[in-house]
Amino acid sequence: MLGVKATESKGFVWLLGAGPGAADLITVRGLKLLQAAEAVVYDELANDELLKNCPAGCELHAVGKRAGQHSATQGEINTLLVSLARAGKRVVRLKGGDPLIFGRAGEEIEALRTAGLPFEIVPGVTAATASAAVACLPLTHRDFSSAVVFVTGHQCAANTSALDWGALAKLRATLCFYMGVRRLPEIAHNLLAHGMPADLPLALICEATLPTQRIVITTLGAAEKISADQISQPALVVIGEVVRLADFAAQVPEFVGRDR
Numbered sequence: 001m002l003g004v005k006a007t008e009s010k011g012f013v014w015l016l017g018a019g020p021g022a023a024d025l026i027t028v029r030g031l032k033l034l035q036a037a038e039a040v041v042y043d044e045l046a047n048d049e050l051l052k053n054c055p056a057g058c059e060l061h062a063v064g065k066r067a068g069q070h071s072a073t074q075g076e077i078n079t080l081l082v083s084l085a086r087a088g089k090r091v092v093r094l095k096g097g098d099p100l101i102f103g104r105a106g107e108e109i110e111a112l113r114t115a116g117l118p119f120e121i122v123p124g125v126t127a128a129t130a131s132a133a134v135a136c137l138p139l140t141h142r143d144f145s146s147a148v149v150f151v152t153g154h155q156c157a158a159n160t161s162a163l164d165w166g167a168l169a170k171l172r173a174t175l176c177f178y179m180g181v182r183r184l185p186e187i188a189h190n191l192l193a194h195g196m197p198a199d200l201p202l203a204l205i206c207e208a209t210l211p212t213q214r215i216v217i218t219t220l221g222a223a224e225k226i227s228a229d230q231i232s233q234p235a236l237v238v239i240g241e242v243v244r245l246a247d248f249a250a251q252v253p254e255f256v257g258r259d260r
């Protein structure tokens with residue numbers, strides 16, 4: 001079986017990227033691991049459709065993590081992974097997108113290492129690349145942007161931000177904010193205060209790759225006034241010159257809104 005070595009068939013954890021939303025954006029290795037799993041511990045962001053691939057009798061543990069409503073703490077998840085693997089099970093820890101990008105995989109790795117348990121990380125398509133794809137928006141471009149930064153919006157509150165906004169504003173990079181919707185006015189405010197132009201284009205890519213996907217193109221200046229209840233989630237915020245190249249009308253026939 002691809003991805004499962006004979007010596008690893010028992011008491012093993014795979015930290016597996018489910019991809020951004022559409023169930024067929026998981027990797028082939030990921031799919032095969034789900035088909036052989038004895039226990040799956042999954043997040044809300046992982047598409048439920050994927051669970052249909054698990055064999056009969058596979059234990060399913062929902063540890064949903066949506067903004068503001070954690071149904072299990074990270075400590076509880078770590079303990080669950082360790083106990084399932086100690087019981088000799090093939091455990092899949094299914095995470096939205098890629099496990100190593102804002103997925104708290106670092107803490108799970110540490111727990112598994114401390115417990116002396118074997119594990120493997122299987123990458124997934126992360127929200128930034130999936131969102132860029134559906135908006136036909138190149139994250140890098142020889143003329144406009146030679147760097148991409150993945151930033152968490154969680155730490156963007158104006159008074160407590162640990163981010164170096166001056167450095168971000170100066171980079172001339174494409175900035176991708178994960179979990180940035182609730183902090184969008186503060187993100188825009190901080191970047192504007194550090195010299196980014198108000199007419200810099202900004203894309204909000206909501207529920208990328210799902211049937212409910214929606215793409216809105218606006219500007220950094222206008223984003224200061226956008227409130228979270230106007231945006232369906234999960235959504236990614238992309239800021240930079242490359243957003244001018246976004247062209248999704250032809251590619252995404254179901255899109256609901258295009259605000260320029």
Ligand code: SAH
Pocket residue numbers: 020021045095096097098099100101102103125126127128131177178179180205206207208209210234235236237
């Ligand atoms: N590990 C995940 C990210 C988890 S953080 C990954 O690699 O994609 C959760 C954030 O990811 C959300 O707040 C949102 O900003 C982004 N996100 C996840 N799925 C998304 C989707 N389908 N469309 C747009 N953004 C998404």
